[in-house]
Amino acid sequence: MASAAKLHSPFTANPLPNHLSPSPSPILSFPSPATHSRHRRAPFVALSQLTAKPTILVADPLDRAGIELLKQFANVDCSYDLTAEELCMKISLCDALIVRSETRVDREVFESAGGRLRVVGRAGVGIENVDLGAATEHGCLVVNAPTADTVAAAEHAIALLTAMARNIVQADASLKAGKWERSRYVGVSLVGKILAVLGFGKVGSEVARRAKALGMDVIAYDPYASLDRARAVGVELVTFDEALAFADFISLHMPLTPSTEKMLDDEAFGRMKRGVRIVNVARGAVIDEDALVRALDSGIVAQAALDVFTEEPPPPDSRLVQLENVTATPHLGASTTEAQEGAALEVAEAVIGALRGELSCTAVNAPMVPPEAMAELAPYVALSEKLGRLAVQLVAGGSHVKKVKVTYASSRDPSDLDTRLLRAMVIKGLLEPVSTANVNLVNAEFLAQQRGLRITEERILLDNSPEIPLDSIEVHIADAESKFASAISETGDIKVEGRVKESTPYLTRIGCLDVSVSLEGSLLLCKQVDQPGIIGRVGRILGAENVNVGFMSVNRTPLKQAVMTIGLDDEPSKEALKKIGEIQAIEEFVFLKL
Numbered sequence: 001m002a003s004a005a006k007l008h009s010p011f012t013a014n015p016l017p018n019h020l021s022p023s024p025s026p027i028l029s030f031p032s033p034a035t036h037s038r039h040r041r042a043p044f045v046a047l048s049q050l051t052a053k054p055t056i057l058v059a060d061p062l063d064r065a066g067i068e069l070l071k072q073f074a075n076v077d078c079s080y081d082l083t084a085e086e087l088c089m090k091i092s093l094c095d096a097l098i099v100r101s102e103t104r105v106d107r108e109v110f111e112s113a114g115g116r117l118r119v120v121g122r123a124g125v126g127i128e129n130v131d132l133g134a135a136t137e138h139g140c141l142v143v144n145a146p147t148a149d150t151v152a153a154a155e156h157a158i159a160l161l162t163a164m165a166r167n168i169v170q171a172d173a174s175l176k177a178g179k180w181e182r183s184r185y186v187g188v189s190l191v192g193k194i195l196a197v198l199g200f201g202k203v204g205s206e207v208a209r210r211a212k213a214l215g216m217d218v219i220a221y222d223p224y225a226s227l228d229r230a231r232a233v234g235v236e237l238v239t240f241d242e243a244l245a246f247a248d249f250i251s252l253h254m255p256l257t258p259s260t261e262k263m264l265d266d267e268a269f270g271r272m273k274r275g276v277r278i279v280n281v282a283r284g285a286v287i288d289e290d291a292l293v294r295a296l297d298s299g300i301v302a303q304a305a306l307d308v309f310t311e312e313p314p315p316p317d318s319r320l321v322q323l324e325n326v327t328a329t330p331h332l333g334a335s336t337t338e339a340q341e342g343a344a345l346e347v348a349e350a351v352i353g354a355l356r357g358e359l360s361c362t363a364v365n366a367p368m369v370p371p372e373a374m375a376e377l378a379p380y381v382a383l384s385e386k387l388g389r390l391a392v393q394l395v396a397g398g399s400h401v402k403k404v405k406v407t408y409a410s411s412r413d414p415s416d417l418d419t420r421l422l423r424a425m426v427i428k429g430l431l432e433p434v435s436t437a438n439v440n441l442v443n444a445e446f447l448a449q450q451r452g453l454r455i456t457e458e459r460i461l462l463d464n465s466p467e468i469p470l471d472s473i474e475v476h477i478a479d480a481e482s483k484f485a486s487a488i489s490e491t492g493d494i495k496v497e498g499r500v501k502e503s504t505p506y507l508t509r510i511g512c513l514d515v516s517v518s519l520e521g522s523l524l525l526c527k528q529v530d531q532p533g534i535i536g537r538v539g540r541i542l543g544a545e546n547v548n549v550g551f552m553s554v555n556r557t558p559l560k561q562a563v564m565t566i567g568l569d570d571e572p573s574k575e576a577l578k579k580i581g582e583i584q585a586i587e588e589f590v591f592l593k594l
């Protein structure tokens with residue numbers, strides 16, 4: 001006969017590093033879809049839901065609207081121009097950090113946070129200044145404000161393009177210097193010219209739209225852009241080589257990544273039309289700036305208009321900035337009143353949401369799930385975590401968990417069912433009962449990998465109505481012994497299966513046994529000889545301990561056995577569990593915490 005479950009760690013590989021200590025609030029709970037509105041102007045935070053006010057450090061200037069919103073929810077410390085050391089000193093007292101592009105949030109910041117920092121908010125798009133790997137390892141969510149400055153950046157690109165073509169900046173400086181140089185500042189027309197947009201995302205496509213309105217022919221290079229989107233804007237997608245070869249103007253709108261760094265180098269400039277004009281509102285380092293100076297000197301590039309630089313601010317003696325045929329602005333792409341207010345509110349909402357345990361639809365290092373999908377998946381998310389939690393508690397001491405398979409039975413087309421959230425929650429359920437780690441959506445995969453846990457997923461396509469996202473979820477642990485022998489399935493795995501019934505997660509199968517219990521509180525699973533009196537005896541033992549039974553189900557097996565599943569509000573004492581184990585007809589039992 002099996003004894004009551006005692007928690008042990010079945011994960012032997014790579015214990016958690018100390019810095020990954022528990023944090024009070026996992027990044028996951030389910031708000032009403034309305035709280036995800038990106039453009040909400042009214043406050044929406046119910047202060048009564050909070051126990052203690054969190055502290056948010058705002059390390060770069062943020063529009064007042066965002067600060068006001070944050071203040072309704074948290075203690076807000078606006079400290080700009082901190083040195084790296086000062087930031088590391090302050091961060092251990094903060095639950096959230098908000099930055100723009102100026103403050104670097106390096107690994108040391110996460111290491112100095114001592115597990116308290118739960119979210120970093122970037123009030124803008126580019127997140128090169130945040131070490132995403134380190135954030136993920138520390139279970140810290142990173143959110144940005146991806147849409148608020150799209151139009152501002154596109155407008156700035158167009159402003160630079162037109163100003164450059166007509167020498168506006170140079171002519172203005174000349175006039176202010178008391179000169180009248182009409183023949184010196186003859187420009188070039190835009191109409192009928194080819195503009196190559198490199199990076200056809202949010203900003204790139206807005207630039208394309210505006211350039212077309214100016215009468216330009218727009219082509220775009222973006223290896224990930226959809227043809228439909230390009231068609232909708234009336235832009236032809238071309239190869240990188242074609243873009244370089246055909247363009248009279250090139251406007252850059254890709255993110256800075258290892259593959260885009262120095263994308264325009266000597267070789268690329270060598271393939272451009274002589275006299276090409278370049279606009280960069282993306283990131284300075286996508287251009288090899290020394291190569292650009294050479295191309296400007298040689299006349300391959302006639303003019304450049306730059307808002308961004310590899311080093312910001314660029315050195316005062318930067319030859320690139322000083323060149324007469326370069327128009328330069330100090331990273332002003334997002335600097336409109338409207339964009340700043342929008343970005344501040346967008347990031348404030350995302351940070352507050354994350355601190356409340358909600359998932360963000362602007363998460364950078366966690367699956368982004370649209371609010372509607374979140375609402376639909378909510379009970380399955382809870383089910384996934386509970387199944388993971390149950391499965392790992394069924395593993396016998398001494399057995400190692402290495403291989404886990406999650407099976408989703410659904411009538412939905414796999415492309416219409418995002419299981420990343422469910423997978424992460426299964427991992428959370430598997431790891432949390434046996435570790436001190438704060439497992440959340442951000443670090444679940446990382447922690448699983450670190451422990452040598454291999455998770456595979458399988459879909460079973462059903463022929464029912466696709467209205468309901470999932471019929472059932474199964475969690476299988478392979479190559480492990482169970483402390484409840486009946487949890488072993490036909491295939492030799494420890495298996496638990498669950499379903500959602502009326503929005504409530506249910507355990508519906510354990511090993512080969514059918515059960516039906518809602519997954520709340522804790523569970524006592526007993527397999528017994530099917531004979532009268534057992535339920536009463538177990539009930540009396542629990543009653544004597546004042547342990548409330550929330551629900552109970554008994555299912556018969558074909559072999560004159562019965563499986564009794566009892567939902568308990570409290571944990572019975574060891575003595576009570578021992579007494580239950582001594583009831584002769586009980587063949588095995590296990591107590592599981594949910």
Ligand SMILES: NC(=O)c1ccc[n+]([C@@H]2O[C@H](COP(=O)([O-])OP(=O)(O)OC[C@H]3O[C@@H](n4cnc5c(N)ncnc54)[C@H](O)[C@@H]3O)[C@@H](O)[C@H]2O)c1
Nearest residue numbers: 126153199200201202203222224253254255281282333334
């Ligand atoms: N100057 C500013 O103030 C300012 C303001 C906003 C955005 N930005 C910069 O502009 C960039 C684009 O912003 P967005 O909102 O359009 O982002 P986005 O993610 O919507 O678009 C980026 C596009 O670049 C494409 N891309 C990725 N790798 C590429 C490659 N190797 N070659 C060509 N295209 C590639 C992507 O497929 C995507 O379509 C941001 O990453 C940010 O760095 C600057």
Ligand SMILES: O=C(O)[C@H](O)COP(=O)(O)O
Nearest residue numbers: 100101123124125126334
């Ligand atoms: O990536 C962005 O959103 C822009 O570069 C804006 O950066 P900023 O917030 O520092 O102005």
